[in-house]
Amino acid sequence: MVNKDLLVTDILPNVSQPARYTGHELNAGAGYRADAEATLLLAFPDVYEVGMSYIGFKILYDIVNSNPAWAAERAFAPWPDMEAQMRQHGIPLYGLETGTPARHFDVLGFTLQYELTYSNVLSMLQLARIPAHADKRGEGDPIVIAGGPCASNPEPMAPFFDLVVVGDGEEAIAEIMSETAREKRQGAPRADIVSRLARIRGVYWPQARNHVERRIVTDLDSAEYPRKFVVPFLEAVHDRVALEVMRGCSRGCRFCQAGMIYRPVRERSMNNLCELAEALVGSSGYEELSLLSLSSADYTRIKDLISKLASEYGPQGVAVSLPSLRVDSFSIALARDVEKSRRTGLTFAPEAGTQRMRDIINKGVTEDDLMAAATDAFESGWDQIKLYFMIGLPFETLEDIDGIAALSRRVLQLGRQVAGARGKAGRARVNVSVSSFVPKPHTPFQWFPQNTREQLVQKQSYLKDRMRVRGLSASFHDVWASHLEAAFARGDRRLAPVIERARDLGCRFDGWSDQFRPGLWQQAFADLGLDSSMWANAEYGYSDTLPWDHIDMGVSRAFLVREARRAENGLTTPDCREADCSGCGVCRGDVRVRLAGAFAGNPSQGGGRA
Amino acid sequence: MSRAETVRVRLGKDDEIRFVSHLGFMRAFERAVRRARIPVAYSGGYHPHPKISFATALGVGMTSEAEYLDMELDEAALGHLSTRDVLERLRLAAPPGMPVIAVCAADGRPTLASRIEWASYCVGVHDDVRHELKDAVLEFLSSDSAIAEVNTKSGQRRADIRPLVRDICWSSNGALECTLACGGRAHLRPQDLIAHLHSMQGRGGGPGQEYEPIGRFCIHRTGLYFTDREGGDLVSPMSVECRDLVMAGS
Numbered sequence: 001m002v003n004k005d006l007l008v009t010d011i012l013p014n015v016s017q018p019a020r021y022t023g024h025e026l027n028a029g030a031g032y033r034a035d036a037e038a039t040l041l042l043a044f045p046d047v048y049e050v051g052m053s054y055i056g057f058k059i060l061y062d063i064v065n066s067n068p069a070w071a072a073e074r075a076f077a078p079w080p081d082m083e084a085q086m087r088q089h090g091i092p093l094y095g096l097e098t099g100t101p102a103r104h105f106d107v108l109g110f111t112l113q114y115e116l117t118y119s120n121v122l123s124m125l126q127l128a129r130i131p132a133h134a135d136k137r138g139e140g141d142p143i144v145i146a147g148g149p150c151a152s153n154p155e156p157m158a159p160f161f162d163l164v165v166v167g168d169g170e171e172a173i174a175e176i177m178s179e180t181a182r183e184k185r186q187g188a189p190r191a192d193i194v195s196r197l198a199r200i201r202g203v204y205w206p207q208a209r210n211h212v213e214r215r216i217v218t219d220l221d222s223a224e225y226p227r228k229f230v231v232p233f234l235e236a237v238h239d240r241v242a243l244e245v246m247r248g249c250s251r252g253c254r255f256c257q258a259g260m261i262y263r264p265v266r267e268r269s270m271n272n273l274c275e276l277a278e279a280l281v282g283s284s285g286y287e288e289l290s291l292l293s294l295s296s297a298d299y300t301r302i303k304d305l306i307s308k309l310a311s312e313y314g315p316q317g318v319a320v321s322l323p324s325l326r327v328d329s330f331s332i333a334l335a336r337d338v339e340k341s342r343r344t345g346l347t348f349a350p351e352a353g354t355q356r357m358r359d360i361i362n363k364g365v366t367e368d369d370l371m372a373a374a375t376d377a378f379e380s381g382w383d384q385i386k387l388y389f390m391i392g393l394p395f396e397t398l399e400d401i402d403g404i405a406a407l408s409r410r411v412l413q414l415g416r417q418v419a420g421a422r423g424k425a426g427r428a429r430v431n432v433s434v435s436s437f438v439p440k441p442h443t444p445f446q447w448f449p450q451n452t453r454e455q456l457v458q459k460q461s462y463l464k465d466r467m468r469v470r471g472l473s474a475s476f477h478d479v480w481a482s483h484l485e486a487a488f489a490r491g492d493r494r495l496a497p498v499i500e501r502a503r504d505l506g507c508r509f510d511g512w513s514d515q516f517r518p519g520l521w522q523q524a525f526a527d528l529g530l531d532s533s534m535w536a537n538a539e540y541g542y543s544d545t546l547p548w549d550h551i552d553m554g555v556s557r558a559f560l561v562r563e564a565r566r567a568e569n570g571l572t573t574p575d576c577r578e579a580d581c582s583g584c585g586v587c588r589g590d591v592r593v594r595l596a597g598a599f600a601g602n603p604s605q606g607g608g609r610a
Numbered sequence: 611m612s613r614a615e616t617v618r619v620r621l622g623k624d625d626e627i628r629f630v631s632h633l634g635f636m637r638a639f640e641r642a643v644r645r646a647r648i649p650v651a652y653s654g655g656y657h658p659h660p661k662i663s664f665a666t667a668l669g670v671g672m673t674s675e676a677e678y679l680d681m682e683l684d685e686a687a688l689g690h691l692s693t694r695d696v697l698e699r700l701r702l703a704a705p706p707g708m709p710v711i712a713v714c715a716a717d718g719r720p721t722l723a724s725r726i727e728w729a730s731y732c733v734g735v736h737d738d739v740r741h742e743l744k745d746a747v748l749e750f751l752s753s754d755s756a757i758a759e760v761n762t763k764s765g766q767r768r769a770d771i772r773p774l775v776r777d778i779c780w781s782s783n784g785a786l787e788c789t790l791a792c793g794g795r796a797h798l799r800p801q802d803l804i805a806h807l808h809s810m811q812g813r814g815g816g817p818g819q820e821y822e823p824i825g826r827f828c829i830h831r832t833g834l835y836f837t838d839r840e841g842g843d844l845v846s847p848m849s850v851e852c853r854d855l856v857m858a859g860s
Contacts, residue, residue, distance in 0.1 A: 008628075009826050013671050018629035026638070026705035231641060231705070233627065233634035285641030285703070317644060317652055317660065 002094045002101060011085045019234045020048035021082060023096030026231040027283065029065035029072060031097025032104065037069040037181035040173075041095050041105040041142070045112075045120035046511070048076040052230070053238035055292060056148065057111055060173050062226035070177050073097040073105070074230075077120040078127070080508055080515070086127060093128040102128035106180050108142040109173075110161075112150035115488035116481060116511035118157055121146075122503040125160065132500060134162045134207065139190050143197065145176070151204070152214075152261050153441040153548035156488050156495035158206035162194050166551055167202050167214030168247075170223045175200045204551065213552045214261070218590040220247060221272040227279040231286070240288035240321070241280045243273060245305070249294035250576050250584075250593070253351070254362045254567050255393065257440035258294055260560075261553045263586040265577065267596040270301055270308075277309055281318055289313060290321045297322065297331045298577075300597035306337055327365045332376040345384030345431070346377050353389060353403025360395055360567045364575075367407065374411050378418035383427040385411060391459045392437040392451035394567065401459055405466035408432045412471050432474045434463060436482040440489050441548040442555060444563035447540040450486040452533065453479050480518035484510065486536035492547035495535070498524050556585030615685065616718030617696055618848060620711040621677040623668060627707035632667035638705050639679070646703035648696060649684040665722045665834055665847065666729070666792055669799060674831035675711065676729070678847050680722045693854040701858060714848050714855040728776060728835040728844055729792035731800045732785050734828035740784055746810040747778050747786070758806035761799065771806065774798035776844075789844070792834065800829050 012018035032039055042061055044051030051057060051074070064072035073095025078086060085091070093102040102108055108130070110121055122132055130144065131137050137144070146154060147165040154164045165172045176197055183193040198205035202215030217223045225244070232239065246267040249259045268276075277289060289309060296302065309320045320338045325331040327348045335346060350365050352358045358365055374385055389404045408430055415428030436456050439445050451459070456479045467474040488495060502524035509515035525532050540546060542561050559582070566573060576582050577599040587593065623635065630638070640660050643650050652658040661682035668674050683691070697713040704710050716722075735743065750756055756772040774791035775798065781787050790798040804827060835844035848855055 012629050018670065019627075019631065019634060022626065022629050024626040024706050026641075028706075231638070233630040233638055233705075235634070235637070282645065285643070285645035287641070287644070316647075317650075317658060 002091050002099045003089075004099060006089055007091065011082075011089060011091065015082045015085055016079060017048075017234060019232075020076065021078070021096070023074075025233060027228040028097055028230050029061070031073045031095060032071050032100040036071040038107070038177045038184065039070065039105045040064050040072040040107045040109055040177065041075055041102050042072055043075045043093075043102070043108055043110045043121075043124055045077050045110060045117040045124060046114075046509070047079055048232070049234055049236045051076045051111075052232050052234075052236040054111065054113065055242045055244055056169065058226050058229055058242075059224065060109070060169055061230070062228070063170060063173055063224045064177055066224070067174075067177070069181065073100065075102060075124070077117075077124055077509070083123065083127065083508070093124055103130060103140075103142065105142050106184065107176065108144045110144070110146045110148075112146050112148040112154075112157070114511055115150060115485045116516075118488060118499050119503050119507040119510055121157065122160065122500060123508055126503070133159050135159070137162070137190070141190065143180070143190070143194055147172075149257065149261065150489075152257070152551055152553055153489060153491070154204060154206065154551070155493050155547045156491035156499065158493055159496045161206055163197055164204040164206065164212075165202055165215070166204055166212050166553070168217040168223075169215070170217050172200060172202050172215050176203075209550060211550045211552065214554050216554065216586075216591050217247075217266070218592075219594065220244070220266050220268045225276055227276070228283040229280060229286075231284050238290070239286070240290045241277070241284055241286045241318075242290050242292045243277055243280070244268070244292045245273060245296055245299045245302075246293045249298070250582075251295065251298075251364065252362050252563070252573050252575060252582065254360070254444040254563055255351075255390070255437060255440070257443050260442050260555050260584075262294065263555060263584060264591065264593045265298075266594045267299060269596050270305060273305060274308065274312075277313070281313055281316070287317060288319050288321055290323055292323065295324050295326060297324070297326045297328075297334055298599075300595045300599050302334060304597075306334060310338065327369050327373050329372055329376050332373055332380060335377075336380050345386055345429075346382050347386040347388065348373060349388035350407065351388060351390050352393060352400060353405070353407050354400045356570060357393060357396065357400045357403070359570045359572050361393060362563070362567070362572050364572060367410075370407070370411070371414060374414055375418065378415045378428065383415070383419060383424070384429045384431065385415065386431045386433060387411065389432060389434050390437045391434055391463065392456055394437075394445055394448040396451075398462075401463050402466065404432070404434070404463060408467065408472055408474075409469060412469065416471070426471075428471060430472050432467065432472065433477075434460070434474060435477040436479060438482055438486045438489060441546070441551075442553045442560070444560045444567060446490070446546065446560065447542060447544075447564060449537045449539040450483065452537055453483050456482070478513060478516065480521070481510065481513075481516060483532060483536050484518075484521060487532040488535075490538065490547070491535045494530065498528050498530060501527050554586040554588075554591070556583075559584045616680050616682050616716045617693060618714050618716040618718075618722070618852060619679050619681060619696075619700065620713070620848060621674075621679070621704075622709040622711055623672075623674040623677055624707040624709065625673055627705075628671055628673050630707075631670050632664075635668070635677070635708075636662070636664055638708065642700060642703040642705060642708070643681070646696075646699035648681075648691070648699060649686070651682040651684045663721060663723060665726050668831060669801070669829070672731075672800075672829045672831060675709075676831050676833045678722060678726075678834055680716060680718050682718065692856075694856045697856050697858065710858060712848060712855060712857040714852040716853075717851045722847060724794070725836045726793045726834050726847070727791065727795070727837045728789050729831055730787065730789045730833040730835070732781065732787050732830045732832050733800060733804065734830075735784065735786050736826075737784070740780075740786075742811050743786065743807050744780075746807040747780075749810060750775070750807060751778060756806065758802065758809075760802045771798055771803065775803065778803075787832075789835075801827070 146161045204212040248262040248265040412430040416425045419428040505520040650660040665678040693713045700710040758771045776789040778788045
């Protein structure tokens with residue numbers, strides 16, 4: 001146990017948001033016991049409010065704590081003020097439930113949601129007093145495991161993990177815990193436990209660089225899902241009942257990693273969802289119920305589901321919300337049903353400014369779709385629309401960038417007309433968010449280089465100049481952050497020492513614009529004699545060996561090559577839910593598309609934002 | 611309780627959630643009400659909010675056995691629930707660290723927040739510090755005014771805090787007990803009083819030096835009070851214009 005008196009008297013009164021570090025929330029587990037057969041510390045390399053928003057983290061926590069023989073606790077990256085206090089007072093990283101130091105757990109499991117949390121992983125290991133390198137760990141050190149979407153290319157972080165779980169974690173975590181318990185009972189040495197766990201399906205052993213096939217839960221209805229959420233006292237980023245209506249998306253946007261690595265589409269049944277909603281609303285008291293997935297409007301029985309949930313829980317003061325909207329009238333009708341308030345604005349993601357580019361990225365949205373959806377939205381009383389676009393996509397020309405400005409202006413003009421009919425033309429606003437394309441592993445665009453930083457800066461300022469219109473505001477993602485994201489997404493093991501160096505230089509919370517210090521990252525690369533553009537801006541050939549080739553996400557290389565070639569030729573590929581199988585290769589044996597009803601998508605209408 | 615529209619609830623805030631903010635504490639209670647399926651009334655408009663109003667905020671880091679709130683019930687549901695029912699349901703639904711101490715029916719007018727004038731605290735003090743503070747307390751109580759640095763929302767300022775202190779005494783177990791002005795009209799934070807007592811001994815922070823005793827002293831709120839209109843005595847929010855008082859464990 002860490003020194004709680006010291007925390008209370010000398011540390012917590014002096015840090016921001018001290019409730020991040022005290023636990024004791026409703027529905028939190030009892031935590032570590034010395035006599036538990038296997039113990040897990042779930043570590044999230046970002047701040048509490050972010051980590052408490054992720055459903056995968058809640059699922060794993062629930063699975064382990066549901067077994068009376070096991071115990072799981074949570075740890076989040078301490079904010080820099082807290083980290084400084086912990087270092088000054090010699091407080092190690094600890095689990096929130098009992099204050100047990102991280103070192104005492106059998107397994108330390110990191111979630112890798114985002115490349116720009118890598119420096120936090122290393123600072124957390126340091127605070128935990130666990131050697132950063134797996135090959136330096138010995139008897140008494142926890143087995144350090146990673147999972148999450150970034151596990152689809154774990155190489156830049158590979159030396160720091162004993163093992164990496166690739167794919168759905170529901171079944172794998174239970175196998176890891178029971179194998180660990182069994183080996184411990186038999187008094188197996190640590191190294192033997194690691195090599196035993198490495199034989200579990202979906203587990204990658206960085207030391208062995210084995211070929212690994214992604215774990216896929218075939219049927220979500222029978223997979224574990226929490227009936228209780230830990231309810232934070234602090235407001236989490238997504239502080240609500242999250243109901244995962246389905247997993248996977250087969251819209252096939254060629255830039256989208258989530259749309260590739262979570263295939264196939266697996267919907268939950270209505271019965272299952274209603275039962276989960278009942279349990280979760282009752283056990284949490286949350287005021288919002290959110291239908292979570294990559295594109296919830298695609299859920300085949302979405303209308304029935306929303307009307308059922310809204311009529312059941314609306315009278316109890318619980319609002320139903322839909323976080324991702326497609327660009328179509330159907331989605332606006334759904335949004336009208338769930339959103340009592342028209343004040344927050346609606347978000348659409350056309351992603352590209354010209355039809356040519358939308359065909360290249362296989363975003364099945366036409367300008368007519370967008371205009372129809374925007375008309376519906378403005379007519380339904382929303383005055384603000386947010387549009388998401390990307391720059392730096394493969395085959396991009398200046399025309400495509402002009403197209404972003406032109407399309408945004410047309411939506412604004414439309415809003416002025418519609419709002420003008422109500423005498424409120426000035427109220428119409430269009431907020432445009434422009435990110436830079438990051439080529440991601442396991443997508444058809446994995447071979448393409450990211451634009452150089454200089455190109456991106458130029459394109460941003462070119463676009464900025466064309467967006468100076470009253471009622472239109474544009475925000476741009478930080479170029480350096482996107483550049484590093486690309487380098488780590490496509491990186492290999494040579495990056496590991498760079499991340500370590502950056503941690504030593506003080507890099508933390510790189511995903512937070514107020515904490516991100518690109519100068520230190522530049523120095524870290526320079527100190528190792530490396531250049532981040534070697535990875536971010538590398539163009540790979542279709543027959544090249546890629547750093548993540550041994551991680552098999554289920555989608556075949558042949559499919560990705562075919563999709564990349566179709567992009568080159570401006571050819572689109574329809575969603576397999578409404579057309580023929582596109583041959584991505586993921587469906588095998590029990591792994592197949594599972595729908596709760598008939599898919600009624602319109603071929604010209606694209607998926608939600610990844 | 612069939613005539614009542616408002617129930618008044620007394621909560622505690624225990625050690626394990628002392629670093630939860632007032633906002634977090636309120637949100638946690640609202641969620642407990644929803645879990646308890648108590649038919650609370652909602653405000654109209656685009657974002658309906660349950661009609662729950664707390665008497666006053668408690669500083670982050672303090673514990674309490676005197677957090678009061680008024681909660682308006684939905685008229686349609688009145689008559690089915692006794693204050694005992696409300697108490698029992700809330701006790702089952704409340705998160706750890708938030709004991710439900712008492713419930714009664716109240717008129718709810720004027721508002722709870724506008725009537726609170728005093729708060730009492732019990733401050734845990736180390737033995738060595740107690741000796742230093744004893745003289746300061748005597749001196750403070752015998753003087754007519756006491757100009758002190760106090761922290762307000764708009765920063766530090768100097769003010770006479772003597773009228774804001776009704777009473778200071780030492781409990782049998784050596785804790786400092788004090789009754790301080792609380793509420794919108796006049797307010798004194800217990801940590802400002804302690805900092806002032808320290809400075810009278812030549813201790814505490816010099817100019818510009820932050821002195822934050824909230825961690826080193828366990829500050830526990832023991833009561834909130836109205837002032838009796840006639841005699842000026844302190845009265846508990848559950849003793850006037852209230853009916854059907856039920857307490858946990860009774």
